[in-house]
Amino acid sequence: MPRSDPEQPTESVTETSAEENASANGGRTRHSHTATLKRLEQSAGSLAASAIARMDETLPWYRAMPPENRSWIGLVAQAGIAAFTEWFRHPEAPQAISTDVFGTAPRELTRAITLRQTVEMVRTTIEVMESAIEEVAAPGDESVLREALLVYAREIAFATAQVYAQAAEARGAWDARLESLVVNAVLSGEADxxxxxxxxxxxxxxxxxxxxxxxxxxxxxxxxxxxxxxxxxxxxxxxxxxxxxxxxxxxxxxxxxxxxxxxxxxxxxxxxxxxxxxxxxxxxxxxxxxxxxxxxxxxxxxxxxxxxxxxxADDLLPERAIASDPAAREQLVEEIYRPLEEAGSALLETLSVYLEQASSLEGAARMLFVHPNTVRYRLRRVTDVTGWSPSDVRSAFTLRIALILGRLADGESPS
CATH class of the missing domain: 3.30.70.2730 (Alpha-Beta Plaits)
Structure with a gap:
């Protein structure tokens, strides 16, 4: 009987094993679109230059930026195209796009350009690459390259959002700490x-x-x-x-x-x-x-x-003074008692008698041996001088505390 040939299945198994081993070594098998990949590598520099020229032509904020920031943006565009080339070479390998693309620029760039401007920059670069697909792709690979670019555009969009989110979180945490320091300094009296x-x-x-x-x-x-x-x-x-x-x-x-x-x-x-x-x-x-x-x-x-x-807080001056707030005591004396004292003894005496007589015009007039209209006139003068009306219950309480504190201050001062 003729022997079956064991060579053929052995050769198939060997080829399969080789492909599996190559895949296990990082997926670096021979690329099925080698011609397109080579053209993409050769065109990287011209694509980056076209993207920068398009930005200069269509983005006013880019033209207005200082040269240093423009150079950083140019590096980001070049890194984006290089990262796409590497991604197209090994689409199955995990890629840290945010590190590959945005790692070339300093962190301060996220403060120099806004998220909206970054999106416009990425969109412009992707549009330039998309318009060059017919020239870069090898015959028959146009749809493959276009599909790869669409997937890459999605990934780069997520990477952009991640970079700005991380920057915003870091900046927010730092700003919150700064704000807490300022508020605490003001509240503790250490503001400088x-x-x-x-x-x-x-x-x-x-x-x-x-x-x-x-x-x-x-x-x-x-x-x-x-x-x-x-x-x-x-x-x-x-x-x-x-x-x-x-x-x-x-x-x-x-x-x-x-x-x-x-x-x-x-x-x-x-x-x-x-x-x-x-x-x-x-x-x-x-x-x-x-x-x-x-x-x-x-x-x-x-x-x-x-x-x-x-x-x-000024409406609580009497309560603050009773609670031993020295600033409130000083304010009551300086803003109420001293102006009345300087306006003449008649106002101080009339106000004191009026308050002691339970806010009665007639009672105060009898005690002072004057007409009630005179008392009324003097009380209006008290309101003009101090801003507090003796006829109002709350204001009368404040005026009474001010009189007490003023007399205490006068009693404590040397003769």
Whole structure:
């Protein structure tokens, strides 16, 4: 009987094993589109030059950039075309496209050009490569090269988004740390030129009117609270530096000379409880004064059960003074007692008697041996001098505390 030839199956197995071994060694078998790959390698330089020329022709922002940044963009375009060539050579191998393409440029480039501009740059480069397919591809390989370019364009788009997302996360974490340092410096009374420089790096452009708003921070993610404050500030056209420090939500707001209006615009993200707005100051360095007044007001606000929400720190002067706030005591003496003292003893005496007589015009007139109209006139003068009306219950309380503190100050001073 004739023997079967064992050579043929052995040769087939050998060829298959060779292909498998080549695949196991990184998939570096002989490329089925060698001619197209060779043409692509030879055309890489001209394609990059055409892409850069197209950018210069169609992208105004590219023409306006400094030469250094333009050179980096040119390197990115060249790296993108080189990465496509390597990807076309080994499409089955995993590729770190973001490293291959964007690793040639410094990290600062993500600050120099926006995501939209990067997308335009990538689109222009892909369009140049797509328009050259007929010239670069070997006969019959046009559809293969076009399909590969479409897949690569998708990958490069995802890589672009990843690079900018990572840069944004890193920048956001750094900005949050800087902002926390500035807010803490203002609240602790340690604001200096360094804090001003950090605030400038965060986009703070030194508005003329600044105030600090304090309240209780809500439970949950503090980042969501901070973002809610930012949205409210954008809607109110205010600049803000904000942060959650312990249980307090602190907002340094600039751009308005009305602190009560500022507090009302930003009150939404605060938790239940008092919200206190400090007085307006001229700049960030002086914001410590506003922050200290707001903090003292927040501490003393429990003494005024019917306090509005939000409330001005200056409206809490009597409670702050009783709670041993030296700034409030000094303010009451200097802004109420001293002006009345300088205006003449008649105003001080009339106000004191009027308050002691339970705010009765007739009672005060009898005690002073004057006509009630005289008492009425003098009380109007008190309002003109101090800004506080003795006929208002809340103002009368503030005036009484100011009189007490003024007399104490006079009693403590040397004869």
């Amino acid at each position: 030129e360094g804090a001003v420089s950090r605030a400038a790096a965060l986009g703070w452009n030194s508005p003329e009117h600044v105030c600090v708003v304090l309240g209780t921070a809500p439970d949950g993610d503090s980042e969501l609270t901070v973002e809610a404050i930012r949205r409210a500030a954008r809607h109110a056209k205010l600049q803000v530096l904000t942060g959650v420090l312990g249980a307090r939500l602190v907002v340094i707001a600039g751009g308005s000379d009305n602190p009560l209006s500022v507090a009302k615009s930003l009150i939404g993200p605060y938790a239940a409880g008092p919200v206190v707005a400090g007085p307006v100051v001229p700049d960030l360095l002086a914001a410590t004064k506003s922050a200290q007044a707001a903090a003292a007001g927040l501490k003393a606000c429990t003494a005024w059960q019917d306090a509005p929400r939000p409330v001005l």
